[in-house]
Every structure is written in C-alpha cells, then in structure tokens.
Amino acid sequence: MASLYDFPDIYDERFSEKANTVYREHYQKMFSGCEITDILDCSFGTGDLTFELCELGYQVSGSDLSRTMLAKAEQKAEQKGFPVDLTCCDFRELSQHFCRDFSCVMSTGNALAHVDNLGVEQTLREMDRLVRPGGYLYLDSRNWDKVLKNRDRFLYYPPFIREDGVRVNCVQVWDYHPDGAMTANILNAYESEGKIIRQEVYEEHWMPFSIELVRSTLKELGYRDITIKPLPYFQDLDFEEIGWYCLRARKPI
C-alpha cells in the first residue's frame, strides 16, 4: 500500500494559509521568552509546519527520511525565498549527519511514532546531542496514552474545497495489531458536482509511545522546565483531554 509521504502534493492539499497562521501564533506563544535563534526540525516533511518559523525570523534547517517530501520542501523554500538547509537522514542517526549544534532541535508532525519505542528514546538522545547547552528540545505528537485508552478507530477530517472546485473528503481508519503497532488507513474521496470522481487509499504505520517515555528520557538527560501544551495552544487543558500535544524542554547550561 502506498505511503502518503510518496505523494507530497496530496499530503500538502490539506494545508492552508489559515492553518499556517494558527501554527505561527502557536510557535510565538511556545517560544516567547526562550533564547532561540537557529532551529533544526528533524521530521521536516514538506515544511508547512516549520516554514512558519522562518516567517518569525528564526534560522531554520530541516531533515527527514523521505527524499520525496524534502524535494517538495525545497521547491517551496525557493518559492517563499527562505534559505533552508535540508538533509535526508533518519532521526535515529541525527548526530552522524550534522557537525554543528542548534539553540532548538524539534520533531514536528507526530513523526516520532513512526519508529518503535526504543527508536523514540534513541531519537531523543540524538536530538539532545545537537542541542546547545541552555537550548531547547521541542516535539509534537498525538496523545498516544489517550488513543490507547479510548481505542479510537476513526478520524474524520472536515471536508474542504480545492481551488479547482473539487471537494476532498478524508477519513482515517485505525487498526490495532497484537504487537502494539497501529496502521492508519487513510481514505481520500474526491468529489465534483456531487459525484465521487476519484478514490485513493494510503497506509501509515505507528508504534504508540507514552508521554512517560519522553519525560523519563528527558529527565535522565538532565532537561528542565518540561512544558506540555495542546497543539495548537489556545488554552491549558489536562493532559488526558489533549488530543495532540507539544512538549518543550530546556537543556541545562
């Protein structure tokens, strides 16, 4: 089954200027008062979530496992006139690909669940290696503790109309496997004048991880001020209520 990451144009269909504004405001809130100048996003994808940081004046670098996603990101960076350095690599081996540090290293877009729990821990350690003393580690993720508690199976997206008038309907159906892994079956139905004109199915694989795994690894690495908020951050909520969270933590000087 095809991965959506092999079809970056389709991956990008859902992003909009309105969504970008929401993320820009989110980052403004999360990074306000933090001494951050240069940022590496190690799951950059096509960059929609991260280009907003360029808009805010940060010097942004990106890496990702998918060359296809990065090729689209490169095109967009050129169009937008952002000088973004892009590297193709697995975030579990991040430090082998960079010989400099950053005031913030991040992983955006629920990417960490694409590797197993050992891989998540390894990635956090690799990210840490590139964080300057006094700098920040930041990530966002689906709240897997909540997903596993509720055994959610369906995720509906609000339909939207593309510029060419085609309405895009999308639903995800989640399968739970005995080894703890999950498959997201992503179903897209394209509709014009009330008729479905095209259907597509993609598949992504996740291995849920608990917030405790992240917290304990960061604490062991000496991180302080571990702050968890909803993504996007409009208001404070109890962790159990958050569907998608972000976490910011400070490395000691």
Ligand SMILES: C[S@@+](CC[C@H](N)C(=O)[O-])C[C@H]1O[C@@H](n2cnc3c(N)ncnc32)[C@H](O)[C@@H]1O
């Ligand atoms: C849901 S996308 C998020 C992309 C982007 N941050 C965004 O929010 O649109 C997840 C990304 O993680 C990347 N990814 C998955 N496994 C990875 C790994 N082991 N190392 C680096 N990137 C990985 C995928 O290629 C994909 O671009």
